[in-house]
Amino acid sequence: MAAESVSELERLTRKFRPPLIAFFSRRVTGLAEAEDMTQEVFVRLMRTQANIEETSAAYIFRIAANLIKDRARHDLVRRHFADAVRSEGGVGIDPFDPFRIASARESISVLWAAIQALPEPTQQIFILYRVEDIPKQTIADNFGFHLRTVDKHISRALVFLARRMRQQA
Template identity: 25%
Template sequence: MDKTLEIECLTNLAEGDHRSYELLFLAYHPKVYHFLYGFIKNEEEAYDMAQEIFYKVWVNRKTMGEIKSFKAYLFTMARHMIYNYYEHTLVKEKYTLSRLAQSETYEPEQDMFAKDLALLIDLVVSQMPEQRQRIFKMSRKEGFSSDEIASRLNIHKRTVENHISKALSDLRKALQYISFLFF
């Protein structure tokens, strides 16, 4: 867009002329978009940012008549948007890292609770019939599949699944009872 037409469009835009806005948008939106995309390498984000820049142009249209170089104005806005984008990304990354660090902090209460829970599970399992104990341990502690357990014990796969289901049901009942007593 030549300088004379640009100044005329900016003056008309300041008076609320939609057609002038459209001309400026069509002339500069692709350039702003490509500038933004060159830095952030995210098409959707670059497009949204370019849209936001032109939205701000429309909202602040009354001041557009004072601008001497619309291109410089747009690219200054784009540069600030890029700074904000990276600043926001940095804040998100710091937050994510802090959340990860918090989740990895050692808490003795959690460790104690996990040990107590493991003891409770072992106690409940030890009260189960021998075949159910064996199948449950092979499944949950040794990591065998139902097919592997059935093959090793020479029983039907469905029998293995029934034993595991009953074992888990016994554990649920015990955990419900314990949680009722303590919580």
């Protein structure tokens, strides 16, 4: 950016900053937000390929009006999302509740300890099938087992893990 356009931008900033802050202050909740939106007007003005010297007040306030519209659209989307979350039956439940996070971590620790306690071929087969998502036939071929044997190992693992999880609860 040339020095002339920087000084012209400074001139525009001095001239339009107070009226823009007043414009935004009437339309947003706080002065800090009005300041941020005023700054965004000048950022957008710098990004345009238009000649800064020929920038009119109408053009600057059109940018400001568009920012207000963008903000309103953004707020509307957030409200719709919040309404959708509330209507899904999770009313009053914070998905990031520290107790729920700690409880889930504890459950995962118990589950992992139970998986580690499985007999060796059952443990490997269970991890390959349930964690790594490898088809039963591939597991059977690699272990040299029949498909029914792999099914039995997976069933035993599930029963063992369910019992362990119930004991810990």
